[in-house]
Amino acid sequence: MRSKGRSRFIVLCVAPAAILFFIFMVMPTFNVFRMSLFERGAYSPTETFVWLSNFKVLFKDAKFITSMQNTILLIVTVTIITFFFAIVFAAILTREKIKGQNFFRIVFYIPNILSVVVIAGIFSAVYKPENGMLNSIFSLFAGREIMVLWKDQPMVIVSIIIAMVWQAIGYYMVMYMASMAAVPMDLYESASLDGAGRLKQFFQITLPLIWTNIRTTLTFFIISTINMAFLFVKAMVAKGSSDVALSFMYNQKDAGLYGYSMAAGVVIFLFSFLLSALVNRVTRRDVLEM
Amino acid sequence: MKKMLSLLLASAMSLSLLAGCGGAPQTPPAQSNPPANGSNTSQGNTSTPEPATPAGPIKVAALSSGYETTYPGMWQEVCDAFTAETGVEVQLTLEKNLEDVIGPSMQGGDYPDVVLLATGREKGLTEQFIKDKLMTDITDVLSMTIPGENATVSSKLIPGFVGTNATNPYGDGKTYLAPMFYSPCGLFYNAGLFAEKGWTVPTTWDEMWELGDKAAAEDIALFTYPTTGYFDAFFYALMYSVGGADFFNQATSYAEGVWDTAEGQQCFDIVAKLAEYTAKVTPAQANESDFSQNQQLILDNKALFMPNGTWIVGEMADAPREDGFQWGMTALPAAQAGGAGASYAFLEQIWIPSGAANVDAAKQFVAYMYSDAAADIFLKGGAVQPINGIVEKLDGDNVMFYSIYDAGASAVVGIFSAYESVAGLGTVREVFFDPVNGLVSGNVTKDQWIADIKAASDEMRENLV
Numbered sequence: 001m002r003s004k005g006r007s008r009f010i011v012l013c014v015a016p017a018a019i020l021f022f023i024f025m026v027m028p029t030f031n032v033f034r035m036s037l038f039e040r041g042a043y044s045p046t047e048t049f050v051w052l053s054n055f056k057v058l059f060k061d062a063k064f065i066t067s068m069q070n071t072i073l074l075i076v077t078v079t080i081i082t083f084f085f086a087i088v089f090a091a092i093l094t095r096e097k098i099k100g101q102n103f104f105r106i107v108f109y110i111p112n113i114l115s116v117v118v119i120a121g122i123f124s125a126v127y128k129p130e131n132g133m134l135n136s137i138f139s140l141f142a143g144r145e146i147m148v149l150w151k152d153q154p155m156v157i158v159s160i161i162i163a164m165v166w167q168a169i170g171y172y173m174v175m176y177m178a179s180m181a182a183v184p185m186d187l188y189e190s191a192s193l194d195g196a197g198r199l200k201q202f203f204q205i206t207l208p209l210i211w212t213n214i215r216t217t218l219t220f221f222i223i224s225t226i227n228m229a230f231l232f233v234k235a236m237v238a239k240g241s242s243d244v245a246l247s248f249m250y251n252q253k254d255a256g257l258y259g260y261s262m263a264a265g266v267v268i269f270l271f272s273f274l275l276s277a278l279v280n281r282v283t284r285r286d287v288l289e290m
Numbered sequence: 291m292k293k294m295l296s297l298l299l300a301s302a303m304s305l306s307l308l309a310g311c312g313g314a315p316q317t318p319p320a321q322s323n324p325p326a327n328g329s330n331t332s333q334g335n336t337s338t339p340e341p342a343t344p345a346g347p348i349k350v351a352a353l354s355s356g357y358e359t360t361y362p363g364m365w366q367e368v369c370d371a372f373t374a375e376t377g378v379e380v381q382l383t384l385e386k387n388l389e390d391v392i393g394p395s396m397q398g399g400d401y402p403d404v405v406l407l408a409t410g411r412e413k414g415l416t417e418q419f420i421k422d423k424l425m426t427d428i429t430d431v432l433s434m435t436i437p438g439e440n441a442t443v444s445s446k447l448i449p450g451f452v453g454t455n456a457t458n459p460y461g462d463g464k465t466y467l468a469p470m471f472y473s474p475c476g477l478f479y480n481a482g483l484f485a486e487k488g489w490t491v492p493t494t495w496d497e498m499w500e501l502g503d504k505a506a507a508e509d510i511a512l513f514t515y516p517t518t519g520y521f522d523a524f525f526y527a528l529m530y531s532v533g534g535a536d537f538f539n540q541a542t543s544y545a546e547g548v549w550d551t552a553e554g555q556q557c558f559d560i561v562a563k564l565a566e567y568t569a570k571v572t573p574a575q576a577n578e579s580d581f582s583q584n585q586q587l588i589l590d591n592k593a594l595f596m597p598n599g600t601w602i603v604g605e606m607a608d609a610p611r612e613d614g615f616q617w618g619m620t621a622l623p624a625a626q627a628g629g630a631g632a633s634y635a636f637l638e639q640i641w642i643p644s645g646a647a648n649v650d651a652a653k654q655f656v657a658y659m660y661s662d663a664a665a666d667i668f669l670k671g672g673a674v675q676p677i678n679g680i681v682e683k684l685d686g687d688n689v690m691f692y693s694i695y696d697a698g699a700s701a702v703v704g705i706f707s708a709y710e711s712v713a714g715l716g717t718v719r720e721v722f723f724d725p726v727n728g729l730v731s732g733n734v735t736k737d738q739w740i741a742d743i744k745a746a747s748d749e750m751r752e753n754l755v
Binding site: 039041042043044053054057058060061063120121124127128129130147149150151152153154235236237238239240241251252254255256257259260 | 717
């Protein structure tokens with residue numbers, strides 16, 4: 001009797017989330033797959049079944065291939081750079097005695113709460129060709145006027161990478177700081193008694209013990225990079241100059257190709273799904289207990 | 291007891307969640323309005339409304355553009371005047387990002403009755419309605435008597451604004467979009483700088499290049515553009531000035547071999563040469579967040595000309611500028627000495643979706659737009675309609691801008707014909723104008739650009755609607 005009531009309670013608790021998840025996640029995803037087999041305008045009530053022809057054109061579309069390349073480039077570079085800095089900063093802020101630790105933590109975290117529009121505004125001042133922050137600093141050190149056109153080819157993708165890394169570091173840094181703080185101090189103490197230096201401690205103790213956390217955040221990060229790249233590209237740079245997968249998809253919708261755009265959506269969905277699974281597999285290690 | 295409480299709480303939570311997501315569809319569905327045309331959505335343009343449709347409230351969706359900023363409340367005032375004249379209530383939706391607001395609800399089947407949204411915008415919503423034939427035929431509005439006046443709509447319209455593919459997209463003599471506001475586009479410059487340097491505004495492209503060399507000697511670039519989107523008006527005028535009306539019509543309908551003609555080649559030559567004379571920073575700033583810095587180049591005397599429209603004066607009103615700065619505007623130079631320059635009349639259209647519930651009242655509303663009362667209200671915001679005699683009512687900078695056609699420039703009206711969306715085929719802007727950024731920075735060659743245009747143009751022709 002008691003357990004029956006309990007399970008009913010659990011069902012009731014889970015139901016709202018499950019229903020919402022079904023309506024707003026499962027159904028739309030299913031619809032994306034269905035619509036990718038049709039061709040229709042965004043507002044047109046008629047749709048024609050075209051089987052896989054959307055996908056056939058898609059894989060030959062040079063623009064789509066470029067946009068996928070850009071996406072992969074961003075995922076790889078932004079992930080590596082962000083994780084490197086996030087872990088290093090987190091290690092420094094938790095392990096070393098630095099004045100104003102909290103201050104740094106807040107400063108690094110702030111970009112994460114800014115909206116992309118604000119970030120785009122900040123970076124349009126940073127990247128401004130004349131009197132922009134970056135170019136002014138470069139000119140100061142070079143002793144002559146340097147004018148890098150940040151948002152023009154070929155630098156445009158670099159500009160996006162810098163902005164995305166800047167935006168993401170703080171969030172992941174705070175996450176790693178939390179898990180690093182959970183590493184018991186006596187481990188470090190005994191390691192230093194055994195003569196292990198700071199670096200050795202980091203690689204032998206800190207990194208293995210927060211590995212589960214890194215794995216989880218890595219999967220988060222890949223999915224969020226695919227999404228954030230779209231926002232950054234849309235807000236920061238000229239249309240068509242460095243399209244990523246999602247902005248390609250979005251542009252197709254504006255061109256009145258709903259089915260085609262959904263076909264791109266299917267490819268992106270499968271791509272991010274497989275990539276997350278792959279990353280999850282590759283990073284699998286035996287979990288160390290503290 | 292504790293369990294009961296938590297059960298209660300959980301169910302309250304789930305209820306409130308469900309109530310939250312049920313909020314959106316509370317507005318009555320479109321069908322609750324007069325149902326006469328409800329079944330017509332799929333046939334689109336064939337809808338001929340029942341005359342018995344009761345004049346219920348109509349939903350008007352209008353783009354909130356620079357005109358509304360100049361004179362806030364402009365649209366509401368017009369709608370109120372319409373209600374006072376005809377007794378038909380108006381629900382106004384006025385948004386800067388109109389596509390994002392009405393788009394989703396239209397996908398859900400809830401259509402406004404009247405939409406003011408031009409072709410040539412980035413989201414291309416109007417183009418999609420043209421392609422999918424989802425607009426109501428409003429040819430009969432032209433012969434309607436304007437509410438509160440004795441004149442018909444067509445008797446007040448300036449000739450030439452109706453009949454191009456900007457209003458009759460299918461070339462079958464039927465009008466689907468009414469011409470609402472027009473604004474001459476041209477090259478904007480600092481008249482003060484020209485007076486100071488003793489330069490004259492070029493009337494031919496040869497003079498233009500000469501001026502470019504002179505200006506380069508003083509570290510001033512000849513040309514800049516806000517974003518590549520501003521090339522559409524520029525290119526229309528260029529095509530017209532180079533090849534006249536015939537070439538313009540052929541080119542805008544992607545006639546076979548039109549880009550291989552001497553005129554076609556000349557258009558490409560001019561744009562490619564202009565790219566060489568363009569301020570080098572331009573492509574780096576030709577995006578949504580930085581384009582005003584390109585416009586600032588004109589105010590700072592770092593570039594001489596930019597293509598733009600009359601709204602630029604209001605848009606840059608608060609921007610810092612060089613001493614003695616004064617806006618000047620010229621038509622595009624003539625292709626040969628003695629030829630006529632050309633200026634594109636950027637046209638904003640008003641149209642009725644075929645899904646509209648209240649077509650009769652919507653048509654009345656469109657007709658009312660051409661009444662003197664409405665035109666006067668719009669003029670307060672600087673919005674000029676193609677109505678006979680409107681030019682006499684203008685004041686300020688607009689007098690100079692709108693007199694551009696009196697000064698001998700050909701008025702260019704019309705747009706690239708609509709074509710069926712084909713997967714892999716870009717929009718006109720993507721194919722024709724976006725690569726200009728690459729031409730300026732040097733990572734797209736002229737030959738590549740032309741080859742892409744030719745290939746795309748062939749495909750567009752095959753898919754004309």
